[in-house]
Amino acid sequence: MRTLPAFGLALALFGAAAPALAEPPAAPATLLAAPAEARHRLAERLRRLEEDGLEPRFYAIPEESQALADPAGYQSALARATILALTDLLHGRVASLANRPDLRRDTAALPLGPWLAELAASPEPATLIDRAALLPPEAAALKRALAAARARVAAGGWPAVPAPAGNETLEPGAIDPVRVPALRARLSAGDPQVALNGSDTYDPELVAAVQRFQAAEGLEPDGRIGRLTFLALNRPAEAKVNQLRVALDMRRAAAAEPRERRIEVNVAHQRLAVVEAGRTLLAMNVIVGKPARATPMMRVRLTSVQFNPPWGVPVRNAREDLLPRFRRDPRAMMEKGFRVFGMVEGERVEIDPTTIDWRSVSPERFPYIIRQDAGDANALGRIKFVMPNGEDIYMHDTPDRHLFRRPDRAFSSGCIRLERPLELLDIVLEGAAGWDRARVQRVLDSRQTTAIAAPRSLPVRLFYSTAVVEGDEVKLRPDIYGLDEAYLRAMDATRARVAQR
Structure with missing residues (x-):
């Protein structure tokens, strides 16, 4: 649980030395320079904090009736709520979580002092809330997606699609007077191309709509509706709201990644990227740990490569x-x-x-x-990328190439299996004298276990973000490890006592 820092600027705001904001101090009636109408707009904006993924109830926003009955108390309470909300919008509600080294905040790069000085003097303090809410990268797209998700919840969520009692798959062309009409109703709620024509045939138009849905959900877009597609169709609308709330908060004051060449693996999206100075040099699908053997989040360095590794x-x-x-x-x-x-x-x-x-x-x-000897059947394939850590996690080739075509790729025992290991090898060995593809192939063909140190160690970050923004589109993937759920619990527990004061 995070304790908000004390800040000296509060001398100007509160007229006395300020304690940490986890215990909000009283504030004088002259705290805010804004006129009464602007203070009213500020209070209304704070009541809409849910559009930023925050819960207004945590900030003890005073009722407007208090403005007439107790003007000084109203302004003090409004100031306290504003500073707490502004702090959360800038720095996030969750400072850190156990076993989540991928979450790092750099609040020092976003000091509160200038914002508080502007708050104290602003004639329209609500605009500061708007600016702070849009400050994180991709916040605008995430907020639009959150508003749409909340609208869907307000409309009653998604119509249910009855799943079969067994593991039967609804195949294209099937006739089902129960599931097909329900499927049309479910998809038409989010896809304007789906017509409610009353047909109980799983026809090509509906198959195409299911394929669009499957692609958006990270499922294999084959139009066949099996267990995973039924689960996705019936996922509560509130789940999407919660994922987007977490995605917004995770981006607040997130520490900037280095500009040096590095390897980023988004475990939730099961994708790897090699990034340097803002450019993506390589991207590929990866296979990550199954939920029972989750890939741990970590920050390590890739130091060497092993050819023909035994297991x-x-x-x-x-x-x-x-x-x-x-x-x-x-x-x-x-x-x-x-x-x-x-x-x-x-x-x-x-x-x-x-x-x-x-x-x-x-x-x-x-x-x-x-032990398993090196060879074509070896579970590690022909190349292993070593990144020393206490969890014995590494990246490696695999003989099971067909699995990379699957949209859901959580099959391993924790390590990262690579779709295109040779292309990653080219990047890792860049600058290693005499190591070209021809030499690599000779070493692989020798069937002898050989290791080489990387010319320069590369930072590797295994991180978990179920929400990825591509252009203006937000793509969500299932919370396969429940890490979003854990983050949400921390997010909604942090300083909940403020609402009880």
């Missing part, structure tokens, strides 16, 4: 992922390069997996160490 299988992967496969066919696992080691008389020895009774092996007390 030392983590214990969790061995017992949860590989044990069932060894039970089914241990010989097939051997053919994929997996080797099993155990302790015999205090020494580690290799064991023939076909001699082990795998059905008697307990996953809770898994007694073996498993």
Whole structure:
């Protein structure tokens, strides 16, 4: 929970030394220089803080009736509410969260002093609120999207589309007198191209509308309506409001990223970009950790590359992922390069997996160490990018190339699988004498494990933002790890006691 800083300028505003704003001090009636009509407009603007993703109830905005009954108390309360709201609009409500090193604020780059000085002298203080609300990057587009999302909630949300009891998929051309009319009603609420014609046939026009919806939701736009599409169709309208509220607050006073060449991985959007001085040098799809094994957010540096890497299988992967496969066919696992080691008389020895009774092996007390030799079938592919960290997370190639065509790509055990590892390698090895594609191919063809240090280490940021702005369009992706939910809880808990004063 964030405690707002004390600031010396409050001497001019409050006429006394000011404590931290987490405990708002009393203010004299002469706090604001604005005339009464402007103070009224300021109060009205504060009551519309929800359009900025903030909850007006947290700021104890005084009622207009108090202006006549207690003018001094009204101005003091209005000043307190204004300063708290202005601080949140500039610096964000959530200073930091556990396990979120990707969230960094630089409030020093946006000092409150000049804003408070202008607030004290402004004849129209509501304009400061407007300016502060639009200050974060992409705030205008996010606010427009938030207004549309709130309008949808006010209109009653989205019409429900009954999902099948099993895992049946609604296929193009199907006739369904229950789901197809409901689907038309749901899509017509957000897509003006969808006509409510009363047909119960999943016809080409409706298929095209579903494909547009799927593309916007980050789903495979094939027109087939399965479990994920049904879930997206029936996601509450309030969920979009909450995602946009989080997106706005995350951008407030966000620390600027360095202009040096760096690697950015948006885990929520499952995309990687290499950026330098504001230019994107490379972008690609990536595969990230499944929700049960979420990719951790972190800031590290890429220091080296390993060719033809072997895979030392983590214990969790061995017992949860590989044990069932060894039970089914241990010989097939051997053919994929997996080797099993155990302790015999205090020494580690290799064991023939076909001699082990795998059905008697307990996953809770898994007694073996498993390695996979380098090769085409290796889970790490042929290239591993090393970025030292305490979580044993790295980026790597993969033999499962078909998964990159999927719009939902949360399949890994936490590491980042790369769609185009060779193109990233070109950037990482830039400046390494003698390392061109021909030499890289020779090393790969040798099947020998080889490592090389990067000529210069590159910063790597694994971050999580479900809202991405492209032009004027806001694209939202599902909150696969629940990190937006956690941020929202912190956002709506911070200084909630202000409303109770």
